Amino acid sequence: MPRPRKQVTRSFSACWTCRRRRVKCSGAGLPCKQCKKCRLECEGYSIQLVWVDQKTGTYPPFSRRSMDFEQTWRGWPSFSDDHLQRLIEEMDSVDLPIADHSLPLSPFTVFHSTKQADPSILDRPTAKKPDLNLQDFASSTDSSQSESPPTPYIEAFCSLLRPLTPTIYDCLSSSRDEATIFHHYVTWIAPIMIPVDSTNNPWKSVYPSTALQDSSPASRALYHAIIAQSAFNLANLYKENRQIHHQKQSVALEHYGASLRELSQTLSCTKEAEYNACAATLYTLMISEGQARDSVAWRSHFHGAGSFVTQFVRQKPWAQSTHSWVISQSIALSFEISQTGNAKPHNRSPITEILFEGVALRRNFGYTIGASCDVLRIISSTRLFMERIAHGDVPENLWIIVQSYIAELLPENDAQCAIDLDIPERENIVKLLPRTEQFRFLDCLHLRLFRTAALIYIYQAILKVPPRGVSKYVRSVLLDAMTFIHIRGGAISMWPVFIAATEATDEADQQIVEHWLAVSSQLGIPNRLVAGTVIRQIWHDRAQEALAKGVEPDQVVLDWKAVQQRLGVDLLLL
Structure with a gap:
């Protein structure tokens, strides 16, 4: 008569050492009593996640971990039945405020909703963004x-x-x-x-x-x-x-x-x-x-x-x-x-x-490149006017339209952001702010950066103003870009910084551009390196032309698109 198999009660609270040895663990203390008794290194009780095979659903042995209810929800607030019901109803709501970073994450946001959420509704900071290091x-x-x-x-x-x-x-x-x-x-x-x-x-x-x-x-x-x-x-x-x-x-x-x-x-x-x-x-x-x-x-x-x-x-x-x-x-x-x-x-x-x-009908249009709908419309219209002028078709009211665009883009007329972007020692102060406030500051900073670059683009593309006439706007874009990079880590749109860099003639401004290029070169995106080649060629050509004409480089108007074409390059400015 075969001996009955001994019934074993499995536990998922044992330390990793005892699990591998298949011995009973006290489940407490580090080291646990069993490891201490045998003078073994106790590997502890930490959670170790593993990849699950898609076809079989299996995973390596001695890998699964579980936590009891109290450990799982330790530190989470308790909700009343009414509060829980409201949270569940919010998951299917599409009328939540747009881009409200102050909204707390619901405990139900982990579940999939049958409705596709508006990305602006989900505009809340992640727990931790990987630094671009x-x-x-x-x-x-x-x-x-x-x-x-x-x-x-x-x-x-x-x-x-x-x-x-x-x-x-x-x-x-x-x-x-x-x-x-x-x-x-x-x-x-x-x-x-x-x-x-x-x-x-x-x-x-x-x-x-x-x-x-x-x-x-x-x-x-x-x-x-x-x-x-x-x-x-x-x-x-x-x-x-x-x-x-x-x-x-x-x-x-x-x-x-x-x-x-x-x-x-x-x-x-x-x-x-x-x-x-x-x-x-x-x-x-x-x-x-x-x-x-x-x-x-x-x-x-x-x-x-x-x-x-x-x-x-x-x-x-x-x-x-x-x-x-x-x-x-x-x-x-x-x-x-x-x-x-x-x-x-x-x-x-x-x-x-x-x-x-x-x-463009939605008010958060442009958020994926850090620009506003109004600024993008101006950039688009400026490009179309430039193309019409290139064909000899100059609108009669062009100057009036351009003046209205410039007035709209001027920094003093920016009423979209209520945050003071020019506070003393802003980088150090912003780093001390809560994450949600940092996000708001960075949003506004990037919007301003794009607005100022659009202003440079109008002077550059339609009015053909030399760099001397836009130097203060160039410096503004570059300083904002550096602040953004130092706080955030480098994920900045290429277009506004590139537009400013093509008009940079001051040595200090060019050094800032070189710093931006150095940061960008670490992202694994080759066209940032090509952008550096184009920018430096523009600086060189402008200096050579200034020398030939006997003027300062900041008085020389240069078409950067012609330089790019001569180099056989077609930059994707994203």
Whole structure:
């Protein structure tokens, strides 16, 4: 007669050493009584998260941890039944105040709502934004070359993906390398795609969730495009390590090709339900070409996006869904900003006609590049006037219109921000503020930075004012940029600083530009390095022309687009 098996009561409160030894643990103290008795190193009770195999649902043994109720909710306030009901109802509300950083996070924000939340409603600071510090980054990414991502990767991944739908945990590729590259996209690329990285960052939520929402060719195309963009960035960050650089570049090219193949299957017969994924793919491929690969081919993706968008003139999906609006405004913003650097005049395109007028109706239009709707309209109108003038068509009321634009952009007429941006020792003071107040300050600072750069753009593009006439505005943009970088870490829009840098003639201003370029060069975005080449060439050409004419450099008007064209460069100023 077989002996009955001894019944064992399993516990998840044992220390890691006792779990591995399969012995009973006291579950208290460090070291625990069992480890102390056996003179062993007690590994403690900390939570250790691990990757779960997508197909089998299994995970390595001795890895799962659980906490009892009291530990899980320690430090959280208790809610009454009425309060809980109000919080649940708020999850489905779409009428919450826009961009209100003071709103507390609801305990139910971790759950997926059937409605797509307005990104401005989610505009609350993340618990901790990864600092843009290459030393820290290098130490974390070195471990990505191992067989599986380490525990800090997983914990950070779970934290940063809170706004995503639950499908992200189920749909990630079974490849650990791809999961690591996807993680790099969310934790490194997403924060530098937007000036102020709060929870309204669509590259942490809208783009990843759209890529992982189903297995359609459109979603797969976006997934591959995201992996390609992330792998290109990693290749650039590891440029000094030839082995890793070539390996990541190979992965990036493989997924880039896969994205194009998947996209070609769906573009000719795209359904409205696939609009988000297709539009986001075209945008991501454009960013990969223009930023990560330093290619001039990125404009071809813009032309593709224009043709694609015209298919949906009647449906106007950007007016029906928040995700569609976020993606569509990215395309519209990118077009308007990129056209300011186009040396060949173009008339108003279908993208501008269809998208800009439609997506700009929301008051938070432009938040993904840190600009306001009014300023972006002025930039767009300035560019169109410049193109008309280039064709010999000068409007009779041009001077009146330009004067109204200048008056609107002048710093003293900025009534949008109630925060004092010019307080003494502002950097040190702002760093002491609560995180929500820092976010408000940075939002306002970046808006002002864009406004001042738009003012320089008008003087530069239409009035042909020499650098001497805009020197105070150039200094203002550069000082604001430095304050922004020192407080935040470097994720600043390229357009306003570049516009100011092209008019910088003072040595002190040029040193600030060099500092900005040095910070930007650490982000793994080659077009920032190319921007530095263009800027320095402009400074050199202006100095040479000033010497030839016997005048000061700040009296020389120079078309930076002509310099860019002569260098064979087409900068994506995002």
